[in-house]
Amino acid sequence: MIQGELRSRIDRVWDAFWSGGISNPLEVIEQITYLLFLRRLDDLQDNAERKARFTGSPIENPVYLTGQEHLRWKNLRELSPDQMFVRMSGEVFPYLQNLGHQLSGGDSTFTQHMKGARFTIPNAQLLTKVVDMLDQVPMENRDTNGDLYEYMLSKLATSGTNGQFRTPRHIIELMVDLMAPKPGDRIVDPACGTAGFLVAASEYLREHHEELFRDAKHRKAFHTSMFSGFDFDSTMLRIGSMNMLMHGVENPEIAYRDSLSEGAAGEESRYTLILANPPFAGSLDYDTTSSDLLRMVKTKKTELLFLALFLRLLEPGGRAAVIVPDGVLFGSSKAHKELRKAIVEDQKLDAVIKLPSGVFRPYAGVSTAILLFTKTDSGGTEDVWFYDVRADGFSLDDKRNPIDDTDLPDVRKRWAERHGSEKDRARTEQSFCVPKAEIVEQGYDLSLNRYKEIEYEEVEHRDPADIIADIKQLNAEIDRELAELEEMLR
Known part of the structure; x- marks a missing residue:
């Protein structure tokens, strides 16, 4: 900075x-x-x-x-x-x-x-x-x-105005690190806002894949076809485009588009990686919503429609790390259940990372989670990895001041071990794995609290008769001292 x-x-x-x-x-x-x-x-x-x-x-x-x-x-x-x-x-x-x-x-x-x-x-x-x-x-x-542009964009959050456009940078970087973009990826954010996810992905590739820039073909792809972002706010498109330009990506595909609309066709199975925090407030009119998405999930809720969109945009083998409100994980409507079932049964659900409810303060206190999944169209879910993030390095009040306590490095470390030692961790730990069969048994509920076990410490309480006796003794001492004080005042 x-x-x-x-x-x-x-x-x-x-x-x-x-x-x-x-x-x-x-x-x-x-x-x-x-x-x-x-x-x-x-x-x-x-x-x-x-x-x-x-x-x-x-x-x-x-x-x-x-x-x-x-x-x-x-x-x-x-x-x-x-x-x-x-x-x-x-x-x-x-x-x-x-x-x-x-x-x-x-x-x-x-x-x-x-x-x-x-x-x-x-x-x-x-x-x-x-x-x-x-x-x-x-x-x-x-x-x-x-850095100049990032500092200006950070003022969107600190101002408390229009902050909904801004996902905290450290959360974006966590999601990018977990997905580990690689050369050859075609990365998209269908609700890109200021293009924070695309910028972070480009910076990850610069740091971890220098070979991209030693080959003319790969270098051209990096600057033109690797990154795509869509939004229906013209101001955000200008800001997002400049953000990419200032971070050294010369001509990405940043386009005006309502990603959920009927007119957003021709994108099926085009991308290998989705990074997104789509809007999940309000609902849409059926008349403006893609019929393809409505066939996948019959709902007006934008958070469910965006999940359906992600499955449509990814090519088989493509991966996604997306932020969803907690209601997506346990909602009881038919649309909620069918979509969760589709992700677990037809695709490969990799992880559910529960975020603290204060992550998006001061402009939103909604509880959210990160869903990580792979499109296979043939199933593949085995053990789903859960992590309960309790601290993200900032206070969870409206001020969001930096603090020392953060679980994010541990998330990265344990994600790398999800196929190994993480499978042996107890349900009382901060992270653990849940087999698919148990998720099916629970009606495809993906809320962490459904599977987490809480250890209760045994507390020994004194006999109530002893407590009453102590109270009587204290009252007697108080009465005696008050009587002595009255004698002194006569």
């Missing part, structure tokens, strides 16, 4: 936005995102010009055409505050909105999302502060870029 002067600059700019009347953290990040993209375009033009000079050939796919040089970042920052403000609102943003049409062959998902860009910075003084701050960011450093 960024520290020092750069962090202080961002905090000051953030405060300036609020003072200027922009209090929605999504809008703040969106405006900063546009300017970050504008600066990146300048760097891309510089690289294209250097290549042209070296080869002696014309510039390929120029970002800025003849007559557009005055719109470049390096020229804008030389203007006075008032001049910069007028040019930004009157010329630069119309240019950004039409950039996708201008770039022939070099179009990206982010330029497509920029079509709806709106300039809402209220005054020249604030614009100058933001430009000065961003001008200090070393854009050639992927780690710094990523």
Whole structure:
């Protein structure tokens, strides 16, 4: 995470936005995102010009055409505050909105999302502060870029506004570590928001699979076809696309789509890994919901429909780590039971990891769990691994302050042993395995408490007659001392 002067600059700019009347953290990040993209375009033009000079050939796919040089970042920052403000609102943003049409062959998902860009910075003084701050960011450093953006996104959660878009980073990293993405994976988040899962997966691959970047074919796949994310909020798509770009993934598939709708067809069996925390509030109208999903599970509950969607999106052998509300684990409706039965009987349920109820505070106190499963279409569930996470490294109140107590390293360690020593652990432990036959016997109930055994310590109580005698003795002593006090006061 960024520290020092750069962090202080961002905090000051953030405060300036609020003072200027922009209090929605999504809008703040969106405006900063546009300017970050504008600066990146300048760097891309510089690289294209250097290549042209070296080869002696014309510039390929120029970002800025003849007559557009005055719109470049390096020229804008030389203007006075008032001049910069007028040019930004009157010329630069119309240019950004039409950039996708201008770039022939070099179009990206982010330029497509920029079509709806709106300039809402209220005054020249604030614009100058933001430009000065961003001008200090070393854009050639992927780690710094990523840390800058992560710090801004963290303000979505701390603000208490629109925080529902943000899954805690340490929970995302846990899920990615358990899934261990590998070269060749096609990774999707059908409700991607800020693209946190996709970013974490890309960082995992950079750290654990350097061979990806030594091969031109694999490197191209990493930047174009390995990561897919869908959302139906245009603002989130712009922010998510920039998040990926700032973390060094150049052109992922980040697209506008209602993943549960009838129009989201053609995706069946396309992906090898799903990482997601889909929305699980409210319900949908049957008229807008995919008939394929409704054939799998007849319900209006989004959490069940998303589970059905995950099974549809995965190819056989594909894996998923997804967050679900506790009701999915033990709900008694026909749809709940049928979906759990399908996962246990027709696919391979690997694990249920119960999360503390405070993980999503301050904006939600709902109890959740992580489901980990593999699509087989031929069964395969044997022993299901359960883990009861009681501490995640943060206080479980609205403040979510860092604490020393955390079970997450132990989750990673014991997940690796789930086929070995974990099978011998008692049901009184924090993690244990449950055979499929017992889950079937319990009506496919997947709640941890259904299988956990609680040890009760035997407590020896004193004889009530002895306690009453002690009380009488104490009362007698009190009466005696009160009588002595009265004598003293006469």
